[in-house]
C-alpha cells in the first residue's frame with residue numbers, strides 16, 4: 238500500500254493529527270530495538286519510544302477500570318487464554334490525545350482514551366476489543382513477529398465479535414482545532430505530516446516502516462522538514478498556521 242491514503246489513518250476527523258511517527262531510541266542497538274518493538278505495541282499510529290513502565294505506573298493520569306478489566310477476563314477465559322486472563326488490566330489514560338487505545342503486550346495492559354467515553358458505550362467497547370485482539374494475536378504468536386493488523390489480529394477480532402474491524406477508528410477525538418506550525422515530508426513516499434511540536438531528527442514515516450520494513454525503524458523513511466508554504470500547497474486539507 239503505497240498510496241497516500243495513509244493519511245486517513247488519523248484519528249481525528251479534521252485531519253489535523255497524524256501520529257504515525259517512529260522515534261529512534263538512541264541508546265538501543267539494533268537487536269534490542271527489534272526486541273522492544275515485538276514486546277510492546279503502541280497502537281493506532283502513535284508510535285514513539287515507549288515510556289518506561291515504572292514511570293507510567295506511578296504517573297498520574299491513569300485510572301484503573303475494574304469493570305472493563307473483568308469484561309476482558311471473561312472473554313479471555315471463554316477463549317481458554319488463562320494466562321492472559323489473569324494478567325490483563327484496563328486503564329483510562331488521561332494523557333492520550335489522538336490515540337484511541339493502546340495495547341501493551343509485555344504488561345498485558347490496555348489503555349483507553351478517556352474521550353471515548355463521549356461515545357459510550359459503542360466506542361469504548363469497540364476500542365477495548367480492538368486492543369484486546371492485539372494482545373491475543375501477539376500472545377498466540379508467542380514471540381514471532383506478526384503484522385499489527387494482520388491475519389492473526391483479524392482472526393482475534395472475529396472471535397471477539399468484531400469481524401471486519403478497521404485498523405483505525407475515525408473519531409472526532411481532538412477537541413480543538415490546533416494550528417499546525419510545522420510540516421514534515423517522508424523522503425520515501427512523500428506523505429505530509431503536520432505537527433505542532435518539533436520532531437526529532439530521527440523520526441521516520443510510520444506507514445513506510447510498516448510497509449517496507451516489517452514495522453521497524455529505518456532511516457530510509459526519515460521525515461524531513463519542509464516549509465509551511467510548501468506544505469500548504471501539497472496538503473491544503475490541514476489546518477496550517
Ligand SMILES: [Zn+2]
Nearest residue numbers: 280281367404
Ligand atoms: Zn490496532
Ligand SMILES: [Zn+2]
Nearest residue numbers: 423426442445
Ligand atoms: Zn513514507
